[in-house]
Structure formats: C-alpha cells, structure tokens
Amino acid sequence: MPAGATVATSGAGRLDSGRTLAGIGLVLLAVACFATLDAATKRSTAAVPILMGVWVRYAFQAVATTMVLVPRHGTALLRTRHPRYQLLRGTLLLASSILAFLSLRYMPLAEFTSIVLMAPLVITLLAATTLKEHVSPLRWALVAGGFAGTLVILRPGGDAFSWAALLPIGLVLTNAWFQVLTSKLARTESPLTMHFYTGWVGTLLTSIALPFVWTALPSWHWWALLCLMGFMGTIGHFILILAYQRAPASTLTPYLYAQIAFAMLGGWIVFSQVPDTLSLAGMGLIAVCGGAGAWLTVRERRVPIEPAES
Secondary structure, three states, rough: HHHHHHHHHHHHHHHHHHHHHHHHHHHHHHHHHHHHHHHHHHHHOOOHHHHHHHHHEEEEEEHHHHHHHHHHHHHHHOOOHHHHHHHHHHHHHHHHHHHHOOOOOOOEEEHHHHHHHHHHHHHHHHHHHOOOOOOOOHHHHHHHHHHHHHHHHHHOOOOOOOHHHHHHHHHHHHHHHHHHHHHHHHHOOOOHEOOOOOEHHHHHHHHHHHHHOOOOOOHHHHHHHHHHHHHHHHHHHHHHHHHHHHHOOOHHHHHHHHHHHHHHHHHHHHHHHOHHHHHHHHHHHHHHHHHHHHHHHHHOOOOOOOOOOO
C-alpha cells in the first residue's frame, strides 16, 4: 500500500474515532439532562398538579421545536402519510409522561430510572410477539435478567411494596409500544416531522384538561422549575439527536445506562435518597442485561459482505 494511502486510512480512522468519542460524550450529556429533568419533575410534584406540569413540559418543547424547525422546513414539516399513527404515537408518549410524573411523585429517583431503562428489553419481547422477529435464546435470557432486576427493586410482597410501584411498569409498556410504533413510522416519515407532531399532540391533549387543573403557584421559583423541566427535556432530546448523527445507536446504547448513576447522584443531592443494597443489585442487573443486549446487537450486525459477481 502506498504511504499516502496509509496516511489517508489512518486519518480516516482518527476521524471516525473522534466522531464516536464525540457521540459518546453527547450521550452522557443528554442522559445528565434527562436525570436533571426527572429530579426537577419529582420536586415539582410537591406543589404543581401533574397535568399542569406535563402541559408546561410539552408546550415548551412544541413551541421551541416550531420556532427552530418551521423557518427551516416550512410546510414540508407537516407532511405525513399516517396522521392517525402520529396521533397514536403522541398519545402513547403523553401517557408515558403522565405515568413518569406519577411514578416520580412516589418513587426514589434512582429506582425509577433503573426500571424505565428496562424499555429496550421489553421492546425485544414485543418484537418477538407482535412483529414476529427472531429472538435468540441469549436475548430471552437478558430479558429474563432484566425482569429479575426489576423484581429485586420492587420486591412485591415486601413491606416496602405499594401500588405506586406498578406505575413505572405501565410507563415501560407504553414507552415500549411508542418505540415500536416509532420504528415502523421511521420507514416512511421524517424524524423531524415525528418530533414536531409528538410535541403538539401532547400540548393539545393536555390543554383540554388545563382549565380544570390550573393552580396559582405559591412562588416564582416553581415556574422556574417548570421552565427548567421544559428546557432540559428539549435540549436533552436535541443533544441525543446530535449524538446519533455521530455514532451508531448500537455503539451508544450502553452509555444510556449512565443515567442510573446520574439519577443516584441527583436523588442523593436533592432528596437525600440512597438506594439500599438490594436495590443497587437490581439496578446493576438491569444495567448489565441492557448493556449486554446492546453488545449483542453489535455482534449480530457484523455480517460478512459477499463479493459482487462480475
């Protein structure tokens, strides 16, 4: 190989490596934003009605998305082949958000985050049962391990178990269906269009209930907290998009589980909550199974390329 080709290849390798590292850094920043969003959400439930908080969260995202995307894309942003599925997708995410707010009112931050991060494992289950995709025995074992980790955290039948512990399970299910529908729509729909409709569906649906739940907040700092929620949610998703533009999802997925660590830190700083030994074991099991699932995805996609026939 000529020396020039060696330099070019080496430079390309460094460029790819640099983009991957940038993607990993952006993912870590995004999950830090999401952990901050969850901590602010949990704090807000002490004084703000659930639907009012959800409305602010979606309205902030919808307005910010509109201001950024509409000037650049115009009416093309509104074009969709499946308006009913866009409505269903937005409704599923809204249901997930309401369940998240309710869960955070009653659950410690780190335990909640760990259970929510079971979603990729549940998506594997849905892919096998509804999309008829082939799932290897190892993947089934990882799904079972994730469920076992959840049971260790929830401990049904124990003194600490309550009905509120079922809320994040409902959140995982609605979010998994949301992700499955997203994967189907992504074949024909623009991601920006889906993001636009998601924000406005949530805003419009919660606006219907807003007059019945609106409450005068006791001080300005609650409004600041609600704005922080909207900002962290919006910027977190934007940073996540930037990350996926720089590295493949299979590479970045394991780093999403760093959100558990950020949630533990936030729970300790803001709420003085420290998970017990069993909860830590359950969190670790979920993180290991989820990360192993991402590694398995990478391995399964390494299919040899057949040479083209001349």
